[in-house]
Amino acid sequence: MPLTLYDKIWEEHLVHQQEDGTALLFVDRHLIHEVTSPQAFEGLRNSNRKVRQPNLTLAVVDHNIPTTDRSKGIDDKDSRIQIETLDKNCKEFGVQLFGVHDKRQGIVHIVGPEQGFTQPGTVIVCGDSHTATHGAFGSLAFGIGTSEVEHVLATQTLVQKKAKNFRVNVNGKLAVGVTSKDVVLQIIGNIGTAGGTGYVIEYAGSLISDLSVENRMTICNMTIEGGARAGLIQPDQKIFDYLKGRPMSPKNENWDKAVEYWKTLKTDSDAKFDKEINLTAEDIVPMVTWGTSPQDVVSIDGKVPNPENESDTDRKNSIERSLKYMGLEPDVAIKDIKIDTVFIGSCTNGRIEDLREAAQILKDKKKAAHVHAMIVPGSGLVKEQAEQEGLDKIFINAGFEWREPGCSMCLAMNADKLKPKERCASTSNRNFEGRQGRGGRTHLVSPGMAAAAAIAGNLDDVRKYQN
Amino acid sequence: MMLESTKIKMQKFNTLKSIPAYLPIVNIDTDMIIPKQFLKTIKRTGLGKNLFFEMRYDDDGNEIKDFSLNNEPFNNSKILIAGNNFGCGSSREHAPWALLDFGITCVISSSYADIFYSNCFKNGILPIILEEEKIKELSEYSNRKEEISVDLNEQKIVYGNSETKFDIDPFKKKCLLEGLDDIALSLEKSTQIDTYEKKLKENKPWIFND
Numbered sequence: 001m002p003l004t005l006y007d008k009i010w011e012e013h014l015v016h017q018q019e020d021g022t023a024l025l026f027v028d029r030h031l032i033h034e035v036t037s038p039q040a041f042e043g044l045r046n047s048n049r050k051v052r053q054p055n056l057t058l059a060v061v062d063h064n065i066p067t068t069d070r071s072k073g074i075d076d077k078d079s080r081i082q083i084e085t086l087d088k089n090c091k092e093f094g095v096q097l098f099g100v101h102d103k104r105q106g107i108v109h110i111v112g113p114e115q116g117f118t119q120p121g122t123v124i125v126c127g128d129s130h131t132a133t134h135g136a137f138g139s140l141a142f143g144i145g146t147s148e149v150e151h152v153l154a155t156q157t158l159v160q161k162k163a164k165n166f167r168v169n170v171n172g173k174l175a176v177g178v179t180s181k182d183v184v185l186q187i188i189g190n191i192g193t194a195g196g197t198g199y200v201i202e203y204a205g206s207l208i209s210d211l212s213v214e215n216r217m218t219i220c221n222m223t224i225e226g227g228a229r230a231g232l233i234q235p236d237q238k239i240f241d242y243l244k245g246r247p248m249s250p251k252n253e254n255w256d257k258a259v260e261y262w263k264t265l266k267t268d269s270d271a272k273f274d275k276e277i278n279l280t281a282e283d284i285v286p287m288v289t290w291g292t293s294p295q296d297v298v299s300i301d302g303k304v305p306n307p308e309n310e311s312d313t314d315r316k317n318s319i320e321r322s323l324k325y326m327g328l329e330p331d332v333a334i335k336d337i338k339i340d341t342v343f344i345g346s347c348t349n350g351r352i353e354d355l356r357e358a359a360q361i362l363k364d365k366k367k368a369a370h371v372h373a374m375i376v377p378g379s380g381l382v383k384e385q386a387e388q389e390g391l392d393k394i395f396i397n398a399g400f401e402w403r404e405p406g407c408s409m410c411l412a413m414n415a416d417k418l419k420p421k422e423r424c425a426s427t428s429n430r431n432f433e434g435r436q437g438r439g440g441r442t443h444l445v446s447p448g449m450a451a452a453a454a455i456a457g458n459l460d461d462v463r464k465y466q467n
Numbered sequence: 468m469m470l471e472s473t474k475i476k477m478q479k480f481n482t483l484k485s486i487p488a489y490l491p492i493v494n495i496d497t498d499m500i501i502p503k504q505f506l507k508t509i510k511r512t513g514l515g516k517n518l519f520f521e522m523r524y525d526d527d528g529n530e531i532k533d534f535s536l537n538n539e540p541f542n543n544s545k546i547l548i549a550g551n552n553f554g555c556g557s558s559r560e561h562a563p564w565a566l567l568d569f570g571i572t573c574v575i576s577s578s579y580a581d582i583f584y585s586n587c588f589k590n591g592i593l594p595i596i597l598e599e600e601k602i603k604e605l606s607e608y609s610n611r612k613e614e615i616s617v618d619l620n621e622q623k624i625v626y627g628n629s630e631t632k633f634d635i636d637p638f639k640k641k642c643l644l645e646g647l648d649d650i651a652l653s654l655e656k657s658t659q660i661d662t663y664e665k666k667l668k669e670n671k672p673w674i675f676n677d
């Protein structure tokens with residue numbers, strides 16, 4: 001029977017097929033961080049269990065840490081305890097940790113690929129819903145809850161039910177100023193936040209193969225916003241080149257063996273998908289979200305929707321609720337929406353290419369005076385690279401704050417948060433109510449669009465700012 | 468009494484009777500269930516007082532009177548009826564922990580986000596899927612403050628003189644009924660895991676960084 005890439009990875013990882021239709025899957029790579037792991041380690045301790053494969057586990061602090069100077073320790077007591085707890089747990093159970101002062105520290109989904117820990121054909125899990133990011137390497141990667149984190153730590157396996165197959169084809173070429181962030185926002189706008197529920201998505205088509213590795217990560221990253229737990233892309237030479245020589249990538253003869261295997265990782269040409277959609281890259285324009293769900297997308301040339309135009313009452317009510325929260329009037333042009341804050345960072349858009357994209361727009365420009373703007377690199381290594389390229393100077397000259405790596409205002413667990421009613425153009429992935437701070441208003445955009453918004457002081461079309 | 472520092476032993480689920488609370492909101496996400504400022508805990512307990520925090524308290528931290536869960540009898544509801552796509556958003560298990568700590572052990576909606584759905588079972592919460600029509604019918608019991616009862620074994624909800632059946636995966640049902648621990652069940656397969664790892668070391672040695 002012809003199989004999809006997802007089917008193949010699934011079968012390769014079957015430890016045991018249980019009678020009830022679930023399966024015990026082997027986990028090759030387990031990433032952990034400070035927020036969703038303490039209760040899992042506590043569970044292990046209480047039942048006298050060990051971490052079965054510490055070598056297949058990598059820990060990093062990211063969600064909770066301050067992004068300002070950390071050399072003097074962490075003020076917030078709860079955050080500090082959580083971070084210290086991870087440190088203690090990793091020591092006790094023999095797990096490698098990139099701690100606060102490690103240069104390799106950063107957002108878990110940026111660190112994995114950067115270190116070569118993320119590899120094609122593997123099953124990768126993490127107690128974080130944006131784990132699908134790693135699917136850009138042709139791995140089956142998905143987020144799990146804390147009980148499952150404990151399960152993986154103890155058994156190196158996970159009980160799973162097979163999902164259905166969904167293929168999203170994007171063909172053609174993107175116009176200047178349009179990025180993979182716009183592509184994924186467009187996809188989510190098309191399928192809705194529940195469109196992928198119960199599926200694993202494979203992204204395919206000529207545009208996807210043309211994208212760089214990092215841009216592919218942006219797409220897979222937001223798969224969960226379309227309801228699917230995992231999204232993946234067939235690995236190719238770009239992926240192999242990216243991984244070659246990274247600290248945790250296979251070495252010597254193992255490298256050759258690995259690449260030989262990785263080359264076999266593809267969907268059979270006659271494989272059947274349970275669902276399939278097609279998008280044309282040329283139709284995609286810079287996108288913005290207007291509401292409180294990632295599916296609330298509109299083009300930068302568009303207008304805020306009018307609930308009166310909705311016939312479905314649930315939909316109408318939900319638009320009204322969103323507009324009220326967002327402080328927006330129906331039918332207002334998107335470009336007339338004034339912003340207070342710009343956040344560039346997160347596992348969606350905190351990699352070097354994202355920073356280059358923003359820098360290209362910000363070069364020799366200044367942010368609008370009323371805007372508070374910050375850039376939070378995705379990892380210490382991204383930060384270092386950006387500084388070597390002089391990007392930090394461009395940002396600082398433009399009036400941005402240049403921060404230490406972490407999740408920061410993506411989820412606002414640390415001090416980086418919006419105040420009530422503050423409006424933010426953000427390169428992160430979620431615009432839920434309160435996501436970036438209680439009462440904060442989020443418009444999701446690409447790094448270039450965020451940079452354009454910083455300069456204009458309102459949401460604006462990045463295509464006007466191409467240097 | 469619940470011991471704070473130990474893992475909450477999974478409670479067996481059998482039957483449940485309660486006046487249901489009703490939140491007629493779609494897409495209730497995990498940020499709404501438990502905002503991130505409460506994720507800094509290293510424990511599983513104590514989150515109930517912050518359940519639905521942003522809807523429940525005003526800026527000064529006072530209870531908002533017209534939020535149903537703040538009022539009798541819904542502050543004691545064990546059953547929550549909600550709009551579709553309940554639990555979307557992050558994978559945080561703090562969401563089911565907060566529901567559980569508040570006292571809710573059964574959620575009824577027309578659909579759930581995948582991760583939230585499976586997290587419920589791991590914490591002894593029964594998430595029931597019903598059609599919108601039935602949800603509307605049941606919500607009347609919340610409005611009238613009348614009890615409904617849930618029978619997991621029989622897979623039915625009894626309300627007034629009516630009842631409705633619901634579907635549930637047999638294995639998940641068994642685990643809930645018996646309060647089974649997933650990890651212990653999987654560890655029974657240790658030999659299979661050993662065999663798998665041995666084969667993996669031979670076929671894909673790079674996985675182990677050897």
Ligand code: SF4
Binds near residue numbers: 063108128407428429
């Ligand atoms: S950057 Fe945001 S989405 Fe990514 S791991 Fe951190 S909190 Fe989660």
